[in-house]
Amino acid sequence: MTTSDFIAGLPKAELHLHIEGSLEPELMFALAKRNNVAIPFASVEDVRAAYAFSRLQDFLDIYYAGADVLREAQDFHDLAAAYFDRAAADGVVHAEIMFDPQTHTARGVAFDTVITGLLSAIDEAQAKHGMSVQLILSFLRHLDEADAFVTLEAARPWLDRIAAVGLDSSELGHPPEKFARVFAAARALGLKLVAHAGEEGPPEYVYQAIDLLGVDRLDHGNRSLEDPVLTARLARSGMTLTVCPLSNLKLCVVDDLAAHPIDRMLREGLRATINSDDPAYFGGYIADNYRAVAAARGLDRDDLALLARNSFLGSFLPDDAVAGHLAALDAYVAGAPAG
Numbered sequence: 645m646t647t648s649d650f651i652a653g654l655p656k657a658e659l660h661l662h663i664e665g666s667l668e669p670e671l672m673f674a675l676a677k678r679n680n681v682a683i684p685f686a687s688v689e690d691v692r693a694a695y696a697f698s699r700l701q702d703f704l705d706i707y708y709a710g711a712d713v714l715r716e717a718q719d720f721h722d723l724a725a726a727y728f729d730r731a732a733a734d735g736v737v738h739a740e741i742m743f744d745p746q747t748h749t750a751r752g753v754a755f756d757t758v759i760t761g762l763l764s765a766i767d768e769a770q771a772k773h774g775m776s777v778q779l780i781l782s783f784l785r786h787l788d789e790a791d792a793f794v795t796l797e798a799a800r801p802w803l804d805r806i807a808a809v810g811l812d813s814s815e816l817g818h819p820p821e822k823f824a825r826v827f828a829a830a831r832a833l834g835l836k837l838v839a840h841a842g843e844e845g846p847p848e849y850v851y852q853a854i855d856l857l858g859v860d861r862l863d864h865g866n867r868s869l870e871d872p873v874l875t876a877r878l879a880r881s882g883m884t885l886t887v888c889p890l891s892n893l894k895l896c897v898v899d900d901l902a903a904h905p906i907d908r909m910l911r912e913g914l915r916a917t918i919n920s921d922d923p924a925y926f927g928g929y930i931a932d933n934y935r936a937v938a939a940a941r942g943l944d945r946d947d948l949a950l951l952a953r954n955s956f957l958g959s960f961l962p963d964d965a966v967a968g969h970l971a972a973l974d975a976y977v978a979g980a981p982a983g
């Protein structure tokens with residue numbers, strides 16, 4: 645069995661995926677036509693050619709523009725259904741996906757339209773693929789606290805279908821402390837908490853995410869490695885980091901995958917996981933991310949299985965479900981032919 649096949653069949657959870665970032669150019673064009681929305685691209689090739697980024701903001705500008713084709717519940721359904729089909733083919737048995745309601749409510753698309761479409765695709769993925777899915781409502785950090793509170797209020801009727809809140813968008817200049825009160829309110833509602841920190845932002849933002857927001861999981865977290873005290877603390881506390889190698893490469897968080905710190909993270913005792921972030925924009929889904937770092941950093945099957953194991957340990961699934969997934973993972977690894 646090749647490493648590529650071993651990775652594809654490895655049972656895994658995806659914990660860092662922006663559903664709007666799974667909008668493939670082909671679907672973008674189809675939805676633009678269906679909804680009569682003008683897009684600033686002449687062809688699918690034209691769209692892909694625009695995906696050259698030198699920092700996070702370059703990507704975000706295009707990502708928010710692309711999301712403009714999403715108007716009706718059916719659009720959100722089709723977007724998510726395409727992701728679940730693709731993820732299932734990559735061995736994803738559980739996904740915790742982020743959505744950015746403010747990207748849509750700011751354009752006049754109702755919160756309920758967005759979540760209705762996503763939930764119907766989630767129910768379908770459960771039936772079709774046996775995949776479990778949880779939703780993470782992510783606040784846009786370039787907007788203010790009041791806007792985040794309005795969004796949390798809009799989510800109230802849906803709280804039984806939302807597992808967590810998150811924090812994404814432009815990191816620099818928008819430290820976690822800006823959202824301390826919103827996160828406290830979300831926690832009081834029984835939601836889990838995650839936040840992007842240490843992707844472009846300094847270790848100080850990671851400290852804020854854990855000390856001021858009280859996050860249960862850290863999205864990216866790469867720059868924590870600049871601070872040995874912080875790194876040791878994250879390792880000791882068993883904090884999960886949702887690392888996204890192809891995203892890191894495309895957004896110039898690393899210059900080269902050969903310099904990616906994924907194996908260093910494991911060596912330092914961090915509970916690192918592999919995820920795809922915005923696969924339509926960064927050139928690969930989750931198995932591609934595993935393959936890319938396996939090749940670039942010489943990861944062996946034990947490393948790959950540990951990364952998959954961490955994805956279940958870092959999930960928000962109940963303990964018995966985690967134990968079931970770990971048993972299936974162990975059985976897969978034990979039964980995989982050498983090669």
Ligand code: HPA
Binds near residue numbers: 662815840921
């Ligand atoms: O990688 C990301 N970082 C911050 N915001 C985002 N929104 C989508 N993807 C990202």
Ligand SMILES: [Zn+2]
Binds near residue numbers: 660840863
């Ligand atoms: Zn992200």
